[in-house]
Amino acid sequence: MMQNIWKELKKAPLTAWFGMVVIAIYIFVSIFAGVLAPYGETDPVGFEYEPWGGDFLLGTDNLGRDMFSRLLYGAQNTVAIAIVTTLLAFFLGGVLGLLAASLGGVLDQVFSRIMDVLMAIPQLIFALLLLTIFGTSLINMVLVIAVLDSTRVYRLARAVAMNIVVMDYVEVAKLRGEGLWWQIRHEVLPNAMAPLVAEFGLRFCFVFLFIAALSFLGLGIQPPTADWGSMVRDNATLITFGDITPLLPAAAIALLTVAVNFVVDWMLHRSSGLKD
Amino acid sequence: MHPILKMTLQRLGLGLLTLFVVSLIISGAVEMLPGDLAQEILGQSATPEAVAAMRKQLGLDLPWHERYLAWLGDTMTGDLGQSLASGREISNLIGTRLGSTLFLAGLAAAISVPLALTLGIMAALYRNSLFDRGVNVFTLSAISFPEFFVAYILILFLSVQAGWFPSISNIGTDTSFFEQIFRTLLPAFTLTAVVTAHMMRMTRAAIINLLASPYIEMARLKGLPPNRIIVRHAVPNALAPIINVVALNLAYLVVGVVVVEVVFVYPGLGQLLVDSVAKRDVTVVQACSLVFAATYILLNLTADVLSIVSNPRLLHPR
Numbered sequence: 251m252m253q254n255i256w257k258e259l260k261k262a263p264l265t266a267w268f269g270m271v272v273i274a275i276y277i278f279v280s281i282f283a284g285v286l287a288p289y290g291e292t293d294p295v296g297f298e299y300e301p302w303g304g305d306f307l308l309g310t311d312n313l314g315r316d317m318f319s320r321l322l323y324g325a326q327n328t329v330a331i332a333i334v335t336t337l338l339a340f341f342l343g344g345v346l347g348l349l350a351a352s353l354g355g356v357l358d359q360v361f362s363r364i365m366d367v368l369m370a371i372p373q374l375i376f377a378l379l380l381l382t383i384f385g386t387s388l389i390n391m392v393l394v395i396a397v398l399d400s401t402r403v404y405r406l407a408r409a410v411a412m413n414i415v416v417m418d419y420v421e422v423a424k425l426r427g428e429g430l431w432w433q434i435r436h437e438v439l440p441n442a443m444a445p446l447v448a449e450f451g452l453r454f455c456f457v458f459l460f461i462a463a464l465s466f467l468g469l470g471i472q473p474p475t476a477d478w479g480s481m482v483r484d485n486a487t488l489i490t491f492g493d494i495t496p497l498l499p500a501a502a503i504a505l506l507t508v509a510v511n512f513v514v515d516w517m518l519h520r521s522s523g524l525k526d
Numbered sequence: 527m528h529p530i531l532k533m534t535l536q537r538l539g540l541g542l543l544t545l546f547v548v549s550l551i552i553s554g555a556v557e558m559l560p561g562d563l564a565q566e567i568l569g570q571s572a573t574p575e576a577v578a579a580m581r582k583q584l585g586l587d588l589p590w591h592e593r594y595l596a597w598l599g600d601t602m603t604g605d606l607g608q609s610l611a612s613g614r615e616i617s618n619l620i621g622t623r624l625g626s627t628l629f630l631a632g633l634a635a636a637i638s639v640p641l642a643l644t645l646g647i648m649a650a651l652y653r654n655s656l657f658d659r660g661v662n663v664f665t666l667s668a669i670s671f672p673e674f675f676v677a678y679i680l681i682l683f684l685s686v687q688a689g690w691f692p693s694i695s696n697i698g699t700d701t702s703f704f705e706q707i708f709r710t711l712l713p714a715f716t717l718t719a720v721v722t723a724h725m726m727r728m729t730r731a732a733i734i735n736l737l738a739s740p741y742i743e744m745a746r747l748k749g750l751p752p753n754r755i756i757v758r759h760a761v762p763n764a765l766a767p768i769i770n771v772v773a774l775n776l777a778y779l780v781v782g783v784v785v786v787e788v789v790f791v792y793p794g795l796g797q798l799l800v801d802s803v804a805k806r807d808v809t810v811v812q813a814c815s816l817v818f819a820a821t822y823i824l825l826n827l828t829a830d831v832l833s834i835v836s837n838p839r840l841l842h843p844r
Binding site for chain 2: 265366367370371372374375376378379381382383385386455459462463466467468469479482486489490491492494496497500501503504507508510511512515
């Protein structure tokens, strides 16, 4: 088992290796942010906009908080929130999609048409509309993005499951008198797992960028929580003086999405059986 | 009926239906407000009588379908109501801003579409070469970058260090046309970087898909040079998916302006939308969403229709 995994990994292209190493580093940093950070997440420890070096490795931000510490805590907050949101979207879209495929008929039609309409409105615009109505807060943002993103998961889960529910073994399970939930869990889900896992990576990137964009616009994760999107916004004025500090959180976002994309690209390539 | 006309009409009908449902959702936004619009305008301290009077003035005492029809009628005739926060006419607020946004999106499209097609065709021509791989890694990265990252990198290099462009695109009504183009270039470059990658990858994929077909093999066996095979034989058949993806990206462009406009303080519709969300100015958000959604749906519809029209099998039925 372990040997097989190692064999596959050895064949992975350089880009996939790069992606996996970067993801591992991010996971490490987000778990141990509290230990690694020299200062607290929200403590003003110096003057505003102090330069790099000295007591503060990457200087301080607009309120005199240590930039390096906030970057580390940002890994924790931003990544964790994005993962929770993606999981929620997958749970919602996955369950509805599998149900629609297994039950078919009117339910399938109703779900699918609702999803079509939701997908017809550009996501960012819809999210802004919903955030205006319910107010901008962390919980609202997570829920809104999860619901909007679940439409994409629904489409994929339904399409994949459609091909599985017509298989003989599902028919056998049905004749054996197994319940609907048992069929989905034991027959459909294991066979739909591979494409869903690859999709998880892609959706994570999308959700991650979406949250970053909303936070950058000041409508997502609220201060004083350290978050990469809002850190770019808060320190953006430094750019006009040629200081690259505000680019660091943005680069942190970009690096993670590139890494995940590289890994997903490799996984898709492998599962589609392309060998060129 | 000619099959192409029939399919086009079908898509048109479907698009109009979607537009109708979307307008229902957006007009319903006010219904979903905790409390109601009259309460929002007058604030918490208003007397019940004042709220009731306001409700009557806004027509909130009418049943919802009458209200929806009245709203739809007003919207169609260009009367979008008043801003909750400032009380100004929304149509005045939106008017010039919509023009600016379309100008920005148009400029970005004018740069990105030719660039993406050229790069895509070249990548297909020299596939698996160093050029192709380089472009592939580059585009995959560009897709994964947040827009504001691209924007600030461009500001840092082209505006702060090189000093070629202004970092803030403050255009007004009195700026001349060329000045306006010049000041819009930096945001347009940002949008270009974001959409070109996707279009280029699809162009390359669409052409490479075709290269395995027998008629390309035939052309190759005749001894035609590779660039002639691609340009004369492969591209015309790859046109349908390419046109489709171009239109889809144009739709994305109109929405993608939101973040870019905020970075460059560009006076467009996106900036207005973001400001209004922060102020919870529901009526303005409603109007902006409607404009954005309608543009998006219409462009998607165009993508659909164009990909049908450019399909030779449908154009010349047996």
